[in-house]
Amino acid sequence: MIPYSYSLHKIDNTVDFGFDANDYSRFKFGDDLVARSFGKDLADGFIKYYLADNLITDQIVVISSPYSFIPTATFAMKNYFVSQLNRWLVENGGLSIQEAKVHRTITYKEDYGELSAEERMMLIGNDSFHIDKDFLEGKTLLFLDDIKITGSHERMILKMAKEYGLKNEIHMLYFAELVNKNIHPNVENFLNYHQIKSIFDLEEIIESGNFCFNTRIVKYILNTSANSFSIFLERRDNRFINQLYDLSLGNNYHTIEAYTTNLHLIKNYIKNNNYKLI
Template sequence: MIPYSYSLHKIHHPKEFGFDADDYSRFKFGDGLVAQQFGRELATGFIRDFLENDDITEQIVVISSPYCFIPTATFAMKDYFVYQLNHWLAEQGKPVVQEAKVHRTITYKEDYGALSAEDRMKLIGNDSFHIDKDFLKGKTLFFLDDIKITGSHERMILKMVREYGLKNDIFMLYFAELANPDIHPNIENFLNYHCVKSVFDLDNIIEDGYFRFNTRIVKYILNCEFNSFVTFLERQDKDFISSLYNLSLGNSYHEIESYAKNFNFLKNYLNNKNYKLI
């Protein structure tokens, strides 16, 4: 089984990406409007470059990047990719997309984007991925991710595919791909944090009306310096604080020692807010 790989943007130069680096950074920290743009662009490009010339007759299943409880940034992009692809499929008289999830058990808290290819595989190699094999039988699978840097995530997906004995046609779809091996993989962190230098840079993303929580922003907030965390939290509304707490619990971040001080303050802050409201 050899998967077909497609990326809308191929990065050959460390300062030229084919997309706006600030937009990408905002996307990674929950900007739903940029996710909408990226998802539509990826679908349009893939339809133009592949689907218009290839007759896929099987039911298509779109699968976003693996996650535990809190979705990744790719999940928001996936929604708009599916919407755009469904428009085209319906016009062609073909079945619209189904979706599935890769369940992921995560074993680390480190910032993946700063690591080398070797260190990435060491880190991610301990994670476990799970999917509903029976649901996928006889269907064409589109595994969606925002960026391919070293291919470690892709190797883990294909390892899962082999372990489950999946015989499906498989497509690995990316918004962008690092195509120049001479560029260090930490370019991913350069892009991730291009417009987010501190927790306070999140305010305009959260307040723009399109914000969507993801794993990166939750971890980033819980991991920031304590005094900054307190100040940041006091500037947020109750719904945001409740969501931050509930999502943190869902991903078991209350069990991570390096998050403990901020998490406990968050818990007490939320309880005190509720007490005052009562």
């Protein structure tokens, strides 16, 4: 099974990425405005370089990168990709898009973007991906991810497809792809943290009115030193704090030792605040 692969930006050097590194960093930490821009641009690129000459008349299913309970940053980009692509498909006689989810079973503390190709495969190789095979039957599948660095996620997706016996036409779509193999995979973290150097750099994004939670920002907050975390927590409203706690529990972060101190701080904050209300 050889899927069609498309990436909007090809990274062949570490000076000019073809997109703004600060925008990418903000996107990875929940800036929904950037997610909108990235999603629309990816849809427009896929239309221009593929669909315009190869209209897909079958039912299309768009599938964001795998997650357990908290979506990844790609999920926000996916929403705008679908909206933009739907408009074009309907205007050109295609069917409106359906969506599906790849479920994953393992959550981990390690920062994936810092790892080498071998380390990435060792880490993700312990995971398992699951999808509703019956729902996908006879449909064309578009798997979306924000960036392709070593291809380990793609290999896991294709492994899942093989295990499920999927015969579908598959497309792997990326906002960006590292094409220069002489560049170390940790260039991903160079992009991820280009604008975010501390927990307090998150505040502008969170208070912008265009913020959405994702796995990266939750893990980053929980992994912050207790002192900085306490100051950060005091500046947040109850809605944010409760959502942060519920998402953390939903993703089983309470089972990761490195996060327990800050989760206890959140729990105590919620308890004390509820007591004040009573």
